[in-house]
Amino acid sequence: QKEVEQNSGPLSVPEGAIASLNCTYSDRGSQSFFWYRQYSGKSPELIMSIYSNGDKEDGRFTAQLNKASQYVSLLIRDSQPSDSATYLCAVKGNTNAGKSTFGDGTTLTVKP
Amino acid sequence: DTAVSQTPKYLVTQMGNDKSIKCEQNLGHDTMYWYKQDSKKFLKIMFSYNNKELIINETVPNRFSPKSPDKAHLNLHINSLELGDSAVYFCASRLQGQGRYGYTFGSGTRLTVV
Numbered sequence: 715q716k717e718v719e720q721n722s723g724p725l726s727v728p729e730g731a732i733a734s735l736n737c738t739y740s741d742r743g744s745q746s747f748f749w750y751r752q753y754s755g756k757s758p759e760l761i762m763s764i765y766s767n768g769d770k771e772d773g774r775f776t777a778q779l780n781k782a783s784q785y786v787s788l789l790i791r792d793s794q795p796s797d798s799a800t801y802l803c804a805v806k807g808n809t810n811a812g813k814s815t816f817g818d819g820t821t822l823t824v825k826p
Numbered sequence: 827d828t829a830v831s832q833t834p835k836y837l838v839t840q841m842g843n844d845k846s847i848k849c850e851q852n853l854g855h856d857t858m859y860w861y862k863q864d865s866k867k868f869l870k871i872m873f874s875y876n877n878k879e880l881i882i883n884e885t886v887p888n889r890f891s892p893k894s895p896d897k898a899h900l901n902l903h904i905n906s907l908e909l910g911d912s913a914v915y916f917c918a919s920r921l922q923g924q925g926r927y928g929y930t931f932g933s934g935t936r937l938t939v940v
Contacts, residue, residue, distance in 0.1 A: 748928045757916055758869070760928035800867055804928070812857050812920055813882055814929065816869040 715740055718805050720817035729826050733790040737803030737817055740784070746806040747779055747786045748814060753799045762788060793824040829853050832917050832932035839907055840940055847902045847935045849917030856922045857881075858900040859929065860892060863914045875900055876922065907939045 721736045735749075746765050750758035764770045764777040764786065776789040786805075790797055800821045804814040830851045839845055851858065859882070860872040874882035875894040889905045900917060914936050918929035 746926055750928070752867070757931040757934050758929070760930070763926070763928050765926060802869065812876075812922060813859075813871055813874060815871070819867050 716817075717741060717815045718803055718817040720801075720803050720820045722818075723820040724823060725820055726823045726825060727793050729793060729795060729824055731793050731824075733793045733797065733822055733824070735788040735790075735801050735803075735820050735822070737786045737788075737805075738784055739786070739803075739805045739815075741805065741807050742781075742784060743808040744781075744784075744805045745808055746814075747777070748804040748806070749775075749777060749788045750802040750804060750816075751799045752802060752819070758802055790822075793822075795824045795826050798823045827852075830917055830919055830930050830932040832915075832935050834935060835933060836936050836938075838938045838940065841907055841909060843907050844903070844905045845907060845937070846904070847915055847917075847937075849900045849902075849932055851898055851917075851919040851930070851932075853919060853921075853930060855919035855930070856897050857920045858894065858897070859918045859920070860900065860902050861916045861918060863916060863934070865913070869916070873900075873902075904937075907937075909939050912937055912939045 727733045749762040752758040762777040764779045770777045774791045778787045800819040802819045803817040857876045859874045873892040878894045914934045917932040921927045
């Protein structure tokens with residue numbers, strides 16, 4: 715079992731729709747959860763972080779965390795073509811080394 | 827005003843050569859990392875330094891050797907390059923503090939071994 719698994723994608727949604735990206739993790743002691751966006755040929759960029767169960771909203775982005783189910787998701791409302799990218803879920807375990815383990819990524823395409 | 831800068835951006839070299847990648851951050855972060863991203867976009871950690879001390883050393887061939895002269899710099903030296911080393915190498919930094927901070931990545935170094 716992979717430490718961090720994301721829905722395989724690719725995911726395609728029409729402009730204005732809600733895009734839903736999912737991630738599960740295996741380490742029950744994980745503390746911090748991150749979503750990164752990576753445009754083709756560019757470096758990953760942190761867009762959301764979440765540490766407590768529940769929802770966290772930032773503009774059009776909402777991260778949802780359920781530690782009991784070991785599940786974290788990212789919702790993108792009113793999707794725009796500029797949201798087309800690969801979204802990487804990252805999970806930090808409970809050690810002081812601060813290592814984040816990444817999922818394989820889900821490629822999102824928003825069609826105009 | 828680049829926060830995490832890597833050089834070079836592109837590196838094309840022949841098998842068997844030795845090469846170095848440099849990384850510098852001006853964010854005042856105390857932890858720096860090297861990640862390798864393969865052709866399938868999977869990001870795998872290689873090394874991490876915290877205030878010049880090596881704290882993560884994943885299963886990486888010993889041809890790869892990191893060096894951190896100070897907490898703002900983390901370099902990666904690769905000996906006897908092989909075809910399988912071709913990938914994008916990302917430097918990242920993070921502020922220590924209960925792990926509640928994500929990474930800031932450099933722009934990456936695309937290494938091609940021919």
